[in-house]
Amino acid sequence: MDFDDDAGLDASQVEDARGMPFGGMAIGGGAIGLIALVAAVLFGVNPGHIIGGGGGGGTGGAPPAGSLSSKCRTGADADQADDCRIVGVVNSVQAYWKKEFTDRGKTYTVARTRLFSGQTSTACGAATSEVGPFYCPGDKRVYLDLGFFQELQEKFGAKGGPFAQAYVVAHEYGHHVQDLLGTMDRVGGDRQGATSASVRLELQADCYAGVWAKHGVQTGFFSKPFTQSDIAEALDAAGAVGDDRIQQRARGRVDPESFTHGTAAQREHWFSTGYDTGEPSRCNTFSGGI
DSSP: OOBOTTOBOOGGGEEEOTTSGGGGOOBOSSOOSSOOTTTSOSSOOOGGGBOOSOBOOOSSSOOOSOSHHHHOOBHHHHTTOHHHHHHHHHHHHHHHHHHHHHHTTOOOOOOEEEEOSSEEEETTEEEEGGGOSEEETTTTEEEEOTTHHHHHHHTTOOOOOHHHHHHHHHHHHHHHHHHHHTGGGGTTTOOSSTTOHHHHHHHHHHHHHHHHHHHGGGGTOBSSOOOHHHHHHHHHHHHHTOHHHHHHHHHSSOOGGGOSSOOHHHHHHHHHHHHHHOOGGGGOTTSSOO
16 A cells, blocks of 8 residues: 555544543543443444443644644655554545545545544543454544554454554444434444345445455555555455354454454455445345345
């Protein structure tokens, strides 16, 4: 993955709250309390790391003070630092979906990514970085601790790489798309099981990530099309966080009745479906078999 050196980055789409108490957000107020399974997505929720309680703020306002606006200005910066790379990917993913929504007569609302370290407070509740990257529909933000990318390799066995990071971001913005389209409402209480609505939601987000990958170079942020090596990084990351692989590694057995995200093969399949077709309409995981 190689950014166009001259591409301009919009750092306002990424808030830098690293090193700030609770991610720079006030605690208290009327929050949901716990991060719902349909909100804390991608790599699953570890309930022991959900702090709970009120997640004040997070519903708008200016990003907290940080260095991203001065540090992450061009594609050349994105090629040099992880946080600037996230800015570039976020910009590209949202540029794609904005155009896609506009072409279909819909309105896309920009969602910020908040970088944090340790723990953070959100409109969905408070959580530690152990939860992994997640999207909160309550404040329409993606939350990400950059340390997770090292954990993706060490804990989940993924090979890692820049495009593995891009896949993570694109997946989370897939949830934002689902939120805007009302798809999240289809989950309800059906949150566990091999064919549950939760699994279907996650696989659709994987498919949406693949759709972005198909069109990413057209957003103007990259100097050349993504390579097969790039796509292989995404597929490897998707497979590494399949329910079956996570459960086998953690418990020594697989329990399909407790699946929330889909198997490794399913996650790879749906990312590939999105990438091969480039059509969001082909990501209908809520119909038929998965």
